[in-house]
Amino acid sequence: MTTLASIRTNHLSLECPCGHQELIPVSYLLETLDGQTDVTTVVKNARCSLCKSKGLATFRIVFVGGSFVAMEGARQKG
Numbered sequence: 001m002t003t004l005a006s007i008r009t010n011h012l013s014l015e016c017p018c019g020h021q022e023l024i025p026v027s028y029l030l031e032t033l034d035g036q037t038d039v040t041t042v043v044k045n046a047r048c049s050l051c052k053s054k055g056l057a058t059f060r061i062v063f064v065g066g067s068f069v070a071m072e073g074a075r076q077k078g
Contacts, residue, residue: 002061004042005035011064014043014057020050023062 007026015021029042039059047054 002039003035004030004033004037004039007039007061008035009063009065011062012039012042013060013062014046015059016048016051016053016057018048018051018053020048022049023064025064 004026008030010026012024012026012029013021014024029037033042039061043057043059044055046057048057
């Protein structure tokens with residue numbers, strides 16, 4: 001279970017079967033949703049703004065930023 005609070009600096013990439021794609025900042029979702037809301041709950045309730053279907057999107061959690069910052073987050077203590 002991935003909560004919105006645990007990925008607050010990331011984005012959700014949603015793709016509807018109709019081909020419509022959207023990249024949504026998680027910080028935007030946190031303005032109206034609780035931080036403990038699960039990502040799958042968000043996706044299940046998402047409605048496509050193009051074809052109006054609901055709950056059919058596939059998703060990816062995406063980091064948008066510089067590669068240095070991403071690599072810093074991947075650092076492991078040895």
